[in-house]
Amino acid sequence: MYRLLFNLILKRLDPEFAHSLGVIGIRILAALFSRRIQGRAREVAGIRFENAIGMAAGFDKNGKLIRQLYQLGFGHVEVGTVTPLAQPGNPKPRLFRLAEHRALINRMGFNNEGADALAARLERLRYSGKKLPVIGVNIGKNKQTSAEMAASDYAVCAKKLASLADYLVVNVSSPNTPGLRDLQQVTALRPILEATKQHAGATPIFLKIAPDMDNSDLEAVVALATELELSGLIVANTTISREGISGPHVQETGGLSGAPLAPRAIELLQKVRALSQSLAIISVGGVESASDVRARLAAGADLVQGYTGFVYHGPFWARALSRGDLQGS
Numbered sequence: 001m002y003r004l005l006f007n008l009i010l011k012r013l014d015p016e017f018a019h020s021l022g023v024i025g026i027r028i029l030a031a032l033f034s035r036r037i038q039g040r041a042r043e044v045a046g047i048r049f050e051n052a053i054g055m056a057a058g059f060d061k062n063g064k065l066i067r068q069l070y071q072l073g074f075g076h077v078e079v080g081t082v083t084p085l086a087q088p089g090n091p092k093p094r095l096f097r098l099a100e101h102r103a104l105i106n107r108m109g110f111n112n113e114g115a116d117a118l119a120a121r122l123e124r125l126r127y128s129g130k131k132l133p134v135i136g137v138n139i140g141k142n143k144q145t146s147a148e149m150a151a152s153d154y155a156v157c158a159k160k161l162a163s164l165a166d167y168l169v170v171n172v173s174s175p176n177t178p179g180l181r182d183l184q185q186v187t188a189l190r191p192i193l194e195a196t197k198q199h200a201g202a203t204p205i206f207l208k209i210a211p212d213m214d215n216s217d218l219e220a221v222v223a224l225a226t227e228l229e230l231s232g233l234i235v236a237n238t239t240i241s242r243e244g245i246s247g248p249h250v251q252e253t254g255g256l257s258g259a260p261l262a263p264r265a266i267e268l269l270q271k272v273r274a275l276s277q278s279l280a281i282i283s284v285g286g287v288e289s290a291s292d293v294r295a296r297l298a299a300g301a302d303l304v305q306g307y308t309g310f311v312y313h314g315p316f317w318a319r320a321l322s323r324g325d326l327q328g329s
């Protein structure tokens, strides 16, 4: 049904307009089908998750769909990336569909309403008394903030949002904010993580890394995360690589997500798990089916997230993953 709708209508629309229509659809479906499917519960970083499946950052940047995504089966929702100040992001078009690859390229550039707006929304939600999923808050720096001042942006976000988040994510891995990924070098990363830690209180901190990182940088980052007693890593963000894909939009600037990212996401997951037994790992990148979820968990992931799979497989994707409906597909 979703595939038919996708092929007949959604595929022909501008991807960002289709996303806006999708948001309306999610609100309606969540209201109609609010019986959540329970997966296998687990505890990670001291937090209880109802199932292993989470919505990855970037889908609900401003925290407007948290309950709806929960009702559609996601055990956790990572909101953001949020920056201290609201910013518009890059000019449109900035989102491209590579349907034959079940992939997307985006250069959104952290369009978001800012930390205060998100904090106010999360506060209302927390005080509503309604049942909520685990809420991760993914934080970043404003485009205008220099690399030297980056740590203060992460500190501001942590200060405003840590008490409202179940976990925080330091995002230094988006390819769409100039210079951001250079902050993955440990000399730049250390002050950012220390500043975040200082304001996070007891809220667990994860670090989200890029799939394009080389082995020596990866080893250094894992060592730093361990030394600073972070809870874990999110592996990984979108890639700037276009290896193995061709066709329309492939040369667009931005981060590639979806099916072509899966092999690299798995390789990186295995490398991080080999480097550390103690860090929690959230595996993200090209997850499509229940068997993908099982494979990631078997390879050492504690949780799994997805974004592009939701776009291509539709609103009941998370339920299907946690129920095992897509097994073998």
Ligand SMILES: Cc1cc2nc3c(=O)[nH]c(=O)nc-3n(C[C@H](O)[C@H](O)[C@H](O)COP(=O)(O)O)c2cc1C
Residues within 6 Å of the ligand: 056, 057, 058, 059, 061, 080, 081, 095, 104, 106, 108, 110, 138, 171, 174, 208, 236, 237, 238, 256, 257, 258, 259, 261, 284, 285, 286, 287, 305, 306, 307, 308, 309
């Ligand atoms: C349109 C779009 C926007 C995204 N925005 C963010 C973001 O703001 N912060 C972030 O950490 N990751 C962001 N991501 C990356 C996803 O969270 C995820 O790491 C990546 O898409 C790989 O997972 P997937 O293959 O399941 O989509 C974005 C991805 C897409 C497709």
